[in-house]
Amino acid sequence: MRVLDLLTKRLMSLFENTLKQINEAAEIMNLDKDIITILSHPKRIMQVSMPVRMDSGEIRVFEGFRVQHNDLAGPFKGGIRYHEQVDMGEVKALAAWMTMKCSVVGIPLGGAKGGIIVDPKTLSKRELEQLTRKYTDRIEPIIGPDKDIPAPDVNTNGQIMAWVVDEYMKLGNTNKKGVVTGKPIECGGSAGRDQATAQGGVYVLDEIVKAKGIKPEETRIIVQGFGNAGGNMAMLLADKGYKICGVSDSKGGLYCADGLDSRKVDVCKEEKGSVTQCQSLGSGYEVCTNEELLEKECDILILAALENQVHEKNADNVKAKMVFELANGPTTPEADKIFAKKGITVVPDILANAGGVTVSYFELVQNEAQYYWTAEEVQEKLKPIMVKAWERIVEIQNKYSCTLRQAAFISAMTRLKAIMEQRGFE
Ligand code: GLU
Numbered sequence: 001m002r003v004l005d006l007l008t009k010r011l012m013s014l015f016e017n018t019l020k021q022i023n024e025a026a027e028i029m030n031l032d033k034d035i036i037t038i039l040s041h042p043k044r045i046m047q048v049s050m051p052v053r054m055d056s057g058e059i060r061v062f063e064g065f066r067v068q069h070n071d072l073a074g075p076f077k078g079g080i081r082y083h084e085q086v087d088m089g090e091v092k093a094l095a096a097w098m099t100m101k102c103s104v105v106g107i108p109l110g111g112a113k114g115g116i117i118v119d120p121k122t123l124s125k126r127e128l129e130q131l132t133r134k135y136t137d138r139i140e141p142i143i144g145p146d147k148d149i150p151a152p153d154v155n156t157n158g159q160i161m162a163w164v165v166d167e168y169m170k171l172g173n174t175n176k177k178g179v180v181t182g183k184p185i186e187c188g189g190s191a192g193r194d195q196a197t198a199q200g201g202v203y204v205l206d207e208i209v210k211a212k213g214i215k216p217e218e219t220r221i222i223v224q225g226f227g228n229a230g231g232n233m234a235m236l237l238a239d240k241g242y243k244i245c246g247v248s249d250s251k252g253g254l255y256c257a258d259g260l261d262s263r264k265v266d267v268c269k270e271e272k273g274s275v276t277q278c279q280s281l282g283s284g285y286e287v288c289t290n291e292e293l294l295e296k297e298c299d300i301l302i303l304a305a306l307e308n309q310v311h312e313k314n315a316d317n318v319k320a321k322m323v324f325e326l327a328n329g330p331t332t333p334e335a336d337k338i339f340a341k342k343g344i345t346v347v348p349d350i351l352a353n354a355g356g357v358t359v360s361y362f363e364l365v366q367n368e369a370q371y372y373w374t375a376e377e378v379q380e381k382l383k384p385i386m387v388k389a390w391e392r393i394v395e396i397q398n399k400y401s402c403t404l405r406q407a408a409f410i411s412a413m414t415r416l417k418a419i420m421e422q423r424g425f426e
Pocket of ligand 1: 077078079080149150151152153154181328353354356357358360
């Protein structure tokens, strides 16, 4: 019974956080309650199971989901996550955040998310491919370039997207590459998609730094999560002169008050499997836990791992002056309140990591046009979108004297409201 209670609590909690965020912003902007009701419910949820013949010869059945939250602005859009702790509540929350994220940057896409309950590190490449193809088969009726477009998320990558596009094309006998984004370049991917989440984050941070008069060489940064988004952002910021003092992955953290060489750490992580194996790279390098890393001295804490990382129990111990959410949902509403009280700026996920889905949108446009852009062209188009989204949020923040997260939700919901009012929402 207790286990069941705990499980139910977890299933509820993340989506409840999303609802709290929607309601808080809706109250500030005095949003029509019918619109709040609609945005509080995903439009469609698909639950699937995938039997896979394992290398051992036995059949194992994996569970997964695809949640389509809202498609008012355009086809549903959002990644697929492979993680042993994926659950429906989590995927619902992530799907709703995608709706808000696409609206914040003003791209013509809605919000969705998918997930499979699996630790992909425990599967062989053949097993992973079989699982991915089966999942594609299950969700095939509801995906497509004009319906719902998956992409990479936690523990999924270009290779997995290549299997998705291949399976989808075979099933439907089509050549619609735009069914999924984040593909390898050779399979119709966009230049710059791999770095897009980090690059978009850098464009937003550049604006904040300019406005606050922060000097990069005097700014110490910790990055929780040294994966695609966090690792790339650490390296881009190191190139700009910031001091990267700490990084982490699922096994733990690595910290050095005087700064780490993030490129060397990246190479070492690739070789040895974890940043915690890289202590010998420098004399002051110390290994710590992920929890300890969050509480170390720094100016900017970049959260690029999973959700609910800072909460009511540890938010008070965070020493950073700014929390930058490159992951989705890393700060709970309770932690948000603590940060607001302490004057810690939180740059919210639906703005901070929107560079990824924006370049996914570019990938879709290129697939449809069958005409491909250079990495420079992608960056040139990404920057003004991120800067404009940021400026709009600052304007809203000044108007309502609210937090950046509330302003970002107001920005997103203002656009959605305009569509609903004109098209009708019965
Ligand atoms: N998984 C990424 C996100 O959470 C990218 C989604 C996409 O490109 O569709 O924003």
